[in-house]
């Protein structure tokens with residue numbers, strides 16, 4: 637579960653998030669959509685505190701931090717909250733000098749003090765989940781983009797986080813490879829993985845998300861089911877955004 641309230645994030649004087657309120661129920665998937673620069677990545681990064689908001693409260697699972705209070709939260713509190721989520725980026729960012737299973741196992745060994753044997757056994761299970769166990773001893777450079785992203789998903793899940801955060805998980809991939817990743821995400825969603833993802837892929841949002849949130853200029857304009865947002869949005873800005881994309885991406889739209 638994720639609960640964000642009053643999230644304000646500024647870069648210098650420029651506001652990127654202007655008091656965002658958002659809840660993602662346990663076991664559900666929320667897709668963040670919106671124009672480039674609207675704040676989607678920043679919002680994801682505020683959930684796992686890669687970016688620290690100036691104001692607001694972030695709750696993930698049972699851990700919560702308020703940034704409205706003084707003194708500022710301790711490093712330990714930040715570390716605890718950070719461990720509640722795993723993150724997948726647009727660029728897979730696998731460690732090039734480690735093979736696939738080592739990539740997945742790394743944080744378990746170095747951060748959580750698991751033995752390498754235990755960590756690799758657990759990592760192999762996760763690689764099975766994303767259909768990559770057969771490449772466990774392969775180097776990242778020898779994998780397709782879709783395969784690398786599937787390994788990145790396994791790595792993000794290694795420490796059994798409460799939520800999976802995905803920042804444009806398919807946008808660096810051509811459609812065929814993107815489809816492999818979408819399949820994995822769909823399976824994880826069906827198993828009840830709580831997910832918050834930023835995406836320009838409306839088809840992905842429509843097929844996987846229980847809730848679609850339209851973010852623009854650092855503010856949530858509208859949220860609702862995919863059906864609602866894509867077929868009968870109420871806010872004029874959502875209507876404008878969705879209609880442009882429907883023409884270009886969703887000609888054969890049907891949900």
Ligand SMILES: Nc1ncnc2c1ncn2[C@@H]1O[C@H](COP(=O)(O)OP(=O)(O)OP(=O)(O)O)[C@@H](O)[C@H]1O
Nearest residue numbers: 647651652670671672673674675676677678679834
């Ligand atoms: N590290 C940073 N330093 C300064 N400004 C930043 C930084 N990160 C993001 N911004 C600004 O914050 C705003 C929101 O950016 P963000 O990357 O969150 O948007 P986005 O919706 O994810 O865009 P895209 O769809 O293009 O990835 C933009 O104006 C961006 O320029």
